[in-house]
Amino acid sequence: MIGIVLVAHGGLGKEFINTASVILGSELKAAVGVSVDAMDDPELVTPKIEKAIKDADQGQGVLIFTDMFGGSPSHLALHFLRSGHIDVISGVNLPMLLEAFLERENANLTDLVQSIKTRGQESISLASEDLSR
């Protein structure tokens, strides 16, 4: 199983995981949220991310989601990028997170991240375009 870590501003990361857990109807294993506040010292946050990765890692790799590319959570998470074992997807949304939880059991990290990135982008919908067809 691929571990999932969500690094985001404020309580977003933990709330994304809580919400996914409610929708999927079960407690989510190997899933850890890390809160990053605007005034946090990066030297204090980095060990929290490191511990979250360690806790989530089941041996098949870890996928780190962050809330926005260029933000502090993303900057800090990128330090842990490790080809083939740890990857970082920025700009998390709920559909891509749900897909990741539903597919991570038997997936490999390289295939999963490509699929999740594509589907996250495809999940964005403009009602006036998509519902009028």
Added chain:
Amino acid sequence: MEYFNLDSGAISQEVVVQNRQGLHLRPAAKIVKAVANMNCQVKIRKDNKVANAKSIMSVTTLIATKGTVLTIEANGPDAAVAVAKLVKLFDDKFEEN
């Protein structure tokens, strides 16, 4: 409603969305979890829209409200089991109301 063969190994069955809130996220997640590891392709059809039953995003795009008639189509070694599992979920109203 009866099973009928489309071609070799393919099975199709109509179902009706009976739960009050329709196919929102929690029922969609139950659909995906029911068939995710099955050795078959599973589609859910609403008129001309076809969703992959192994993708929660795809299932929710059907926007199927209560009363909507859908067709489940499965193809592969586990097709019959997959269809039966999904039919039961719909019949049980996804354990909602």
